[in-house]
Amino acid sequence: MxxxxxxxxxxxxxxxxxxxxxxxxxxxxxxxxxxxxxxxxxxxxxxxxxxxxxxxxxxxxxxxxxxxxxxxxxxxxxxxxxxxxxxxxxxxxxxxxxxxxxxxAGYMRPQHKGVSYKLIETGHAVPIDDDKWKKMREDLGLPPLPPTVHSYPKAVKEVQHIIKKTGFDKLVNYKEGKEDGKT
Amino acid sequence: MVKHRYSFFLGCVIPNRLPQIEAATRLVVPKLDIELVEMKGASCCPAPGVIKSFDIDTWLALTARNIALSEENGLDILVLCNGCYGTLIAGVAGLKDPDTRKRVNKILKGTGHQVKGTITAKHLVEVLYMDVGKEAIEETVVNPIDARFAIHVGCHLLKPADIRPWGFVEDFMLVDELVELVGGTTVDYKLKDMCCGAGGGLRSAELEVSNDMVREKIEAMQRAKVDALVNVCNFCHLQFDVGQMQLNNQYGTDYQVPVLYYTQLLGLAQGFTPKQMGLDKHYISTKPFLEKIGMSV
The missing domain is CATH 1.10.1060.10 (Alpha-helical ferredoxin)
Structure with a gap:
């Protein structure tokens, strides 16, 4: 059959x-x-x-x-x-x-929400979130923080401004200080 | 007077996970008469596999901000990562359309930046091959590296082809030529053109599928008896270096193909030490490769 x-x-x-x-x-x-x-x-x-x-x-x-x-x-x-x-x-x-x-439609993976939260909070999807990375940079003769958003708090605000305007924060259910999809 | 000047786009993975590639590149390029100008406050490109998968408008607006930073420098962008390159070059192409630019600039209002569409983004391979040229690179080689290399080019350097400078996507040999310039032999292997498996959000959410592509490519490289893998993308680099370690831990395998970013290899050929090139910072030991070429970390 x-x-x-x-x-x-x-x-x-x-x-x-x-x-x-x-x-x-x-x-x-x-x-x-x-x-x-x-x-x-x-x-x-x-x-x-x-x-x-x-x-x-x-x-x-x-x-x-x-x-x-x-x-x-x-x-x-x-x-x-x-x-x-x-x-x-x-x-x-x-x-x-x-x-x-x-x-x-709401089908977002928790890991992907986690990446998005990092972007929203720091401006980097893969940020320096542990001092070991700063130490590694210094070992190589580089400053502990790169000249990216990591060195310019104003730049992080600019990224967040864009994200609020496009509604990305709402799309990924981001609430300040509260992560529901930690990686 | 420096011959070539670019805005240096770092992205996320290079400065925050693989600073050895940043350190190596900063040492190597001045010898090629290149000056790197910082892009102060640059953000994630943002990643074409993850952020673009979630919201194309946010992805375009954030990359427009990065492009605007380089416009303020008055320079084209030099980028080391295929993913960042894919995002930036798509941003450059998309923002050529006046309506799109107007829409995006509305979003950028309030950040102090506006995008004009005056610059482009160039991958390291384009800068080396087309702007600097093979002869100028060869002149900096003082210590030819005689070893067998598997080249992994990576996807977003080549595709989509219509907004890339190459004109073809398969059997891409430019990176092979750059490696041969420093004295290396490049070896053909099965699935050379295949993706590393890192992109599209797989490394973050589908690790087993992602690492299975590492397995397939690394096994093919081992069969071809290579001394090391050379890549031109830090995300592919991370995928192969960390991926081999994860496979070995998970399945008890013994994959040991050292992974080098091109500027690390070029640096060795220019007379820098393995330590200066950060070759002691790898997950898969670079020692067997260095021994083969008479060096140590």
């Missing part, structure tokens, strides 16, 4: 493809499902990430299924699929756009 897959029409959101087009992915509907993306993918080679399938589902409008799919987060953004796509679709940008929607 072969199971019949019945698609529940109420779950289909035809606007997803329109949103992708509007975001600059103007060739997305020209996908011919050839699978060059999946065949080129170094992550899909060892995981269940199937790029072709993600694109197909997005074009069909399976919004919830795509945005909640953990495989969406297995792409390293290497860009090989984009270079090889015979329809010149920017596949990697499509994945990044779907990830943006996935975050907006």
């Amino acid at each position: 072969i199971d019949r897959r019945i698609i529940d029409g109420s779950k289909i959101d035809p606007e997803l493809a329109d949103e992708m087009e509007k975001a600059g992915l103007d060739r997305i509907r020209s996908c011919i499902q050839c699978g060059t993306c999946t065949g080129s993918c170094p992550s899909g080679r060892r995981t269940a990430l199937r790029t072709r399938q993600l694109i197909r589902k997005a074009l069909l409008g399976f919004r919830e299924e795509v945005l909640s799919d953990p495989n969406l987060w297995l792409c390293t953004t290497c860009g090989t699929c984009t270079e090889r796509c015979p329809r010149k679709i920017d596949v990697t940008e499509a994945i990044l756009f779907l990830r943006n929607l996935s975050c907006e």
Whole structure:
């Protein structure tokens, strides 16, 4: 017996493809499902990430299924699929756009929230958060802090100003002094 | 008069985790008639794999601020990290569009910076190969390094190709040529073009998948009997150096391929000591490689 897959029409959101087009992915509907993306993918080679399938589902409008799919987060953004796509679709940008929607829908990994909190608090996604790194710099004849946001408190404020304006703090549920996604 | 001047973009991983690459680069480039001007108060680029995955608008606005800092210096940016390069060059390309620039400058209002679209970002490989040139580099070599190297170029140096200066993405040999300049032999190995596995938020949230790519590439390099790996991206560097150690701890393997950033190798060839190049600060010991070339840390 072969199971019949019945698609529940109420779950289909035809606007997803329109949103992708509007975001600059103007060739997305020209996908011919050839699978060059999946065949080129170094992550899909060892995981269940199937790029072709993600694109197909997005074009069909399976919004919830795509945005909640953990495989969406297995792409390293290497860009090989984009270079090889015979329809010149920017596949990697499509994945990044779907990830943006996935975050907006609340599917953000705690580790990724942790990275975001570091960016919000220090201006570095990977900051000096332990004196051993300062010591290592000094051992090498460098000043303990680099001439980045780490040396200029005003610069950190500028970064935070931008983040408040774009609403990034709200997107990642950042509350000052309270981290809910520590790495 | 210095021939080449750039704003020096450090990013996060180099100054805060791998300062040996910063120290090596600061020592090596003056010999090539390059002056590095600091980008005071620069932030995370921000990372194209993580922050861009979360919110493209925030990513673009923050990179616009970094680009504006370099515009205030009146210089193009020199960048050592493929990820930072990917972000900055995409920012430069995206901000050429007046409407995008207007939208982003609205967000930047209140920071004291506005982006004009007057500069570009250059990766170290572009600066070395195209601005400085092979002959000028070769002239600084006093101590040729005779060893077998696996080159790992990394993804964002090359892709997306339409906003890169190279014109091709596969069989990229420019880094091989730069290594051969210092006396090294570069060795072909399986999956040479493949990603290191660090990007896209995998190193932070999907470590096993991420390190499995390290395993596959390192095993191929070992089969090719290389003395060391040479990279041109600090995030790939961290991935291979820390990744091998993590695999060894987790699975009892014995991966021992020393990992060198290109400026560290060039520094050795220019007569700097392994200690000055920070080769004692690696997770995978560089000792076997240094012994092979008659040096020690």
